[in-house]
Amino acid sequence: MRAKVSGTDLKTGGIALHNLQKRYGSATAVDDVSLSVSPGEFISLLGPSGSGKTTTLMMVAGFELPDSGRVLLDDRDITRLPPHRRELGVIFQNYALFPHMTVAENVAYPLRMRRVAKAEVEARVRRVLDQVHLGALASRRPHQMSGGQQQRVAIARALVFDPPVLLLDEPLGALDKKLREHLRGEIKTLHKEVGKTMIYVTHDQDEALAMSDRVAVMHEGRIRQVSAPQELYRRPADLFVASFVGEVNLIPVKLKSGVVYGGAGEKLPAAPWPDADGDATLCVRPEHLHLDPSAAGSSHGVPGHVVGRTFMGDATIFEFRSDSGLRLTSKVLNISAESMPDVGDACAASWAVSDATVLTE
Numbered sequence: 001m002r003a004k005v006s007g008t009d010l011k012t013g014g015i016a017l018h019n020l021q022k023r024y025g026s027a028t029a030v031d032d033v034s035l036s037v038s039p040g041e042f043i044s045l046l047g048p049s050g051s052g053k054t055t056t057l058m059m060v061a062g063f064e065l066p067d068s069g070r071v072l073l074d075d076r077d078i079t080r081l082p083p084h085r086r087e088l089g090v091i092f093q094n095y096a097l098f099p100h101m102t103v104a105e106n107v108a109y110p111l112r113m114r115r116v117a118k119a120e121v122e123a124r125v126r127r128v129l130d131q132v133h134l135g136a137l138a139s140r141r142p143h144q145m146s147g148g149q150q151q152r153v154a155i156a157r158a159l160v161f162d163p164p165v166l167l168l169d170e171p172l173g174a175l176d177k178k179l180r181e182h183l184r185g186e187i188k189t190l191h192k193e194v195g196k197t198m199i200y201v202t203h204d205q206d207e208a209l210a211m212s213d214r215v216a217v218m219h220e221g222r223i224r225q226v227s228a229p230q231e232l233y234r235r236p237a238d239l240f241v242a243s244f245v246g247e248v249n250l251i252p253v254k255l256k257s258g259v260v261y262g263g264a265g266e267k268l269p270a271a272p273w274p275d276a277d278g279d280a281t282l283c284v285r286p287e288h289l290h291l292d293p294s295a296a297g298s299s300h301g302v303p304g305h306v307v308g309r310t311f312m313g314d315a316t317i318f319e320f321r322s323d324s325g326l327r328l329t330s331k332v333l334n335i336s337a338e339s340m341p342d343v344g345d346a347c348a349a350s351w352a353v354s355d356a357t358v359l360t361e
């Protein structure tokens with residue numbers, strides 16, 4: 001039961017993971033994962049296949065036991081509690097609906113298990129089906145519904161017993177792109193309406209950036225960075241995050257006395273780097289890399305030529321080859337009639353100092 005004070009729910013649903021470790025045989029699936037999720041927060045676990053996202057979520061849900069480490073729900077240690085006693089709503093990619101039950105029966109199931117009175121079950125099922133816009137389909141069976149509708153039933157079933165936390169494992173993974181984008185918006189709206197903590201597993205960076213208050217990027221069982229979406233994109237903490245989240249130009253550089261030098265010894269625009277001399281990588285997003293034909297031959301920017309130009313509908317992508325042999329990508333939105341450089345044109349590539357991140361790992 002959620003704590004009540006003077007008839008109002010206390011804000012609950014904080015989750016804390018402390019040094020979670022999980023091995024399967026000799027392989028480490030989750031390696032020293034610690035994470036604190038605030039009540040009402042929407043946090044995504046983002047990473048490539050096999051990075052440990054699902055295993056982490058399953059340890060929160062109670063379907064997997066960690067070899068070491070702890071899971072806390074509102075400061076209560078739930079590490080070894082069975083799943084049904086954790087009061088967490090879980091939504092899987094494959095919906096996991098009961099095929100022989102109607103939508104209403106599927107959604108009522110968690111309440112029946114908890115022996116809630118019949119009238120109360122009916123009222124709650126009606127309310128939650130309206131919330132996910134399925135009120136009119138209550139008597140259908142899962143096979144008579146689209147994938148998107150089935151996923152809404154799964155969400156309704158997880159919401160119906162009013163858990164403080166929802167755990168979602170790639171819930172949109174089986175759906176086509178348009179429907180994913182639509183349901184993404186619906187889940188986000190639902191999150192605002194119900195105010196529950198949500199932990200959302202995905203390998204889709206757009207989904208994670210669009211939906212989350214914060215994103216935890218996982219790689220090889222470890223969390224590499226936990227940040228708000230803008231921060232993650234603008235200031236990646238390491239090369240893995242820089243290349244996994246969005247497109248990026250990675251330029252090998254040398255740092256000397258606070259100046260960043262390219263491979264041909266040219267000075268590159270980047271913030272002075274305190275006390276870190278030696279090899280590093282400069283990261284610049286394609287939309288921040290400008291190609292200027294009028295600056296070709298001047299001392300401004302990196303000299304080179306356009307070697308490719310691709311029309312992408314909303315944007316044009318340019319491939320640039322510097323005189324020193326670097327291959328860089330520039331992305332320009334097709335919003336103006338301004339002329340753009342052509343393949344073969346000499347240009348200078350440049351970017352604002354504030355748009356460059358220097359990584360020394």
Ligand SMILES: Nc1ncnc2c1ncn2[C@@H]1O[C@H](COP(=O)(O)OP(=O)(O)OP(=O)(O)O)[C@@H](O)[C@H]1O
Binds near residue numbers: 047
């Ligand atoms: N039951 C299991 N037995 C053995 N190895 C497992 C088991 N479950 C997961 N693993 C391994 O643990 C690692 C992490 O798997 P996990 O499913 O957590 O990754 P993921 O990031 O969720 O990947 P995906 O996006 O493909 O689901 C992988 O190397 C996987 O092969």
